[in-house]
Amino acid sequence: MSNSIVKSTATQKGALKKNTVSVLGIFGPKSDLRALMRLSSGRVKEVKPGSRVASGTVIAIDEDGIMLRQSGQTKRITIPGS
DSSP states (O other): OOHHHHHHHHTOTTSSOTTSOEEEEEESOGGGOEEEEEOTTSOEEEEOTTOEETTEEEEEEETTEEEEEETTEEEEEEOTTO
């Protein structure tokens, strides 16, 4: 992602909804991607595949977001604005 896209996404009003899980960014080598997630509590946590968060378990991470397993269902969470 280019710096201008990151800057514009980071400054969008209302891009992150309160009390929901959001992906703030993805980083690391393709073979070991990590993500920064903003949890519904407002806490920010670094996660990797297998990480457990209050809303479920991270099952995969790619350049666009994460896959989260929640109550037996898989949900994709993308970076806002991407």
